[in-house]
Each structure stands twice: as structure tokens, then as C-alpha cells.
Amino acid sequence: MAVYNDAVCKRCRALGTKLFLKGERCFTDKCAFEKRPYGPGKSKGSRRKITSYGEHLMEKQKAKAVYGVLERQFRKYFYEAKKQKGETGVNLVQLLERRLDNVVFRAGLASSRKEARRLVSHGHILVNGIKVNVPSYILKKGDVISLSEKMKAKDEVKSKFEDNSRRGVSSWISVDIDKMSATFVDIPTKEDIQPPFNENAIVELYSK
Numbered sequence: 001m002a003v004y005n006d007a008v009c010k011r012c013r014a015l016g017t018k019l020f021l022k023g024e025r026c027f028t029d030k031c032a033f034e035k036r037p038y039g040p041g042k043s044k045g046s047r048r049k050i051t052s053y054g055e056h057l058m059e060k061q062k063a064k065a066v067y068g069v070l071e072r073q074f075r076k077y078f079y080e081a082k083k084q085k086g087e088t089g090v091n092l093v094q095l096l097e098r099r100l101d102n103v104v105f106r107a108g109l110a111s112s113r114k115e116a117r118r119l120v121s122h123g124h125i126l127v128n129g130i131k132v133n134v135p136s137y138i139l140k141k142g143d144v145i146s147l148s149e150k151m152k153a154k155d156e157v158k159s160k161f162e163d164n165s166r167r168g169v170s171s172w173i174s175v176d177i178d179k180m181s182a183t184f185v186d187i188p189t190k191e192d193i194q195p196p197f198n199e200n201a202i203v204e205l206y207s208k
Contacts, residue, residue: 056205062197067096068113073136078206089199090190097188100125101135103145107173107182108164124148139184146181 050058064074081091096102101116104125110116117135119125125132126146127139139145151157161180169175172188190199 053205053208056201059197059199059201060205063092063096063195063199063202066113066196067099067102068117068135069096075206078202089203092202093190093193093195093199094187095138097193098138098140098184099135100127100132100137100139100145103139103173103182103184106170107145107175108161108169109145109147109180109182111160111164119147119151124151141184141186143184144181145184146179152180 060074064070069077077095078088078092081095082088084091097106101113101120104110104116104119105113109125110119120135120137121133123131123133124147126148127137128144129146131148147157147161158180162177165175165177169182170188171192172184172186174183174185176182
């Protein structure tokens with residue numbers, strides 16, 4: 001499976017938006033975007049004219065960076081969203097939100113989506129009691145995700161889960177801290193998600 005291995009803080013700076021790609025670090029004063037909120041290789045205050053195509057492309061890059069998806073898979077999600085009823089942009093965001101690694105992160109079982117992908121890939125996540133090691137697995141309403149018994153036994157894991165849960169859990173996910181599990185209650189609306197990118201610009205980009 002192909003992955004992005006470059007410095008993730010550099011991506012936030014290049015795209016001009018704080019994407020919270022490094023988990024806990026993003027909430028501290030060590031955050032690179034807070035220190036240098038301008039593009040890498042530029043001086044503070046420098047500006048570059050961006051074309052309409054460039055603006056649309058940047059929105060797609062933001063979405064890919066947030067969810068850790070590369071171009072081929074992202075395009076697949078787009079065409080799947082296009083086949084569904086309703087707005088293509090909203091359908092696209094909902095598909096991305098239903099990914100197992102994203103829900104693991106949203107539930108507080110991991111501090112970042114990257115950490116969530118690692119937990120899933122290493123077989124530490126169960127869906128309805130069955131081990132699933134595919135980060136892109138699409139969850140359905142009522143699915144219950146939980147940590148493996150091996151991970152539940154680690155005090156540092158439970159402590160991190162409690163800390164992440166206190167920071168806030170998405171409204172479409174119900175969390176049980178004692179059981180270290182979460183239920184995917186419902187498919188979120190656009191208002192629930194409030195993505196840090198313009199999904200309509202992505203639809204326009206692929207429609208050209």
C-alpha cells in the first residue's frame with residue numbers, strides 16, 4: 001500500500017490550512033503551522049497568484065491530506081459518490097468519513113489518522129468483534145469498533161483514549177470508555193463534519 005512519507009507539517013504550510021495531521025502536537029505551541037503559517041521555502045508575507053484551476057486543485061490536495069488518501073483511491077471515491085443520490089460533494093465527504101481509520105481517529109482510539117491506520121493495519125481493531133486490518137473498510141450504521149484485548153490491557157492506551165475522548169468525539173459516534181469501544185451511530189451530515197476544504201471545488205475540478 002502506497003503511503004505519503006514526507007513531512008506532514010510541510011503539507012499544512014503548503015496548503016495554507018491547519019489540517020491536524022500530527023495528532024497531539026497540533027494542539028501545542030510546537031505546531032509548525034502556528035510558528036510559520038506560510039508556505040515552505042517562502043518568506044513571511046510573500047504571496048503567489050493562484051489560478052482558478054490551482055485553487056480547485058488545492059482543495060483536492062487538502063482533502064487527500066486530511067484523510068491520507070492517494071490520487072487513485074481518491075478518484076475511485078469520487079466516482080462512487082457521483083453514482084449515489086444527492087450532492088456528489090457531500091457524498092464524497094461521507095464516504096471518506098466512513099473509512100475505518102477515520103472513525104477510529106474520530107472516536108478517540110488514536111490521536112491522528114496516521115496512528116489509526118497503523119492500529120488497523122497491525123490488526124489491533126475489531127469491527128463487530130471481528131478483526132479488520134483494512135484502513136479503507138467502509139463502516140455501516142450500527143457497526144461497533146473496539147480495540148483488541150492486547151491493546152486494552154495497556155494502561156497508556158486507555159489513558160490516551162480517555163484524553164482524546166475528553167477533547168471531543170464526533171456527534172455521529174457513541175463512545176464507551178469502559179469497554180474501549182465506539183459505535184458508528186449514523187452517517188454524518190455536511191454540517192456535522194465541517195471539512196477544512198471545499199468539496200464543491202473538488203467536484204468542479206473532476207468535472208472539467
